[in-house]
Amino acid sequence: MRELSVYYCPVCGRYSYNQPADIPACPLCEVSMLLLMPYSDFRHLDQEERDMQLLQKMIAGDTSLPSHLLAFLRSRSSKEAATLVDSQLHQLESENKKLNDTIQWMHQTIWELLCQNRNLEHQLEKQPENHQTGQDPKNMPSA
Secondary structure, eight states, X not given: OOOOEEEEOTTTOOEEEXXXXXXXXXXXXXXXXXXXXXXXXXXXXXXXXXXXXXXXXXXXXXXXXXXXXXXXXXXXXXXXXXXXXXXXXXXXXXXXXXXXXXXXXHHHHHHHXXXXXXXXXXXHHHSOHHHHTXXXXXXXXXX
């Protein structure tokens, strides 16, 4: 059995793992893919090193870098968009929790103020009649 090789699309930069006898076509661009390197070398690279190898091959094959770079970024944009959506979702959940905590605090504060107000009203109702008429107890005639 022959060893696997890594092929790339010269237009969009997609990878494909195939045997050398089976040169694939890009499923997105429908062009023949080109050899990047043997899979045994490719698997030891991290994502950044793989991207550098791909860009170097793309630049060497065609000097119209802007179109290739844009196509490459477009092919990776769905993963990045998902990452952005996840981070925005986390941020919104965090903000929502803070807002809910604030609403609960406000509700508790309003409830406590209403209870205090009722207690004060009950205390005023229990005071002697002279306080309700507005007379000052110091100015009242003594008996």
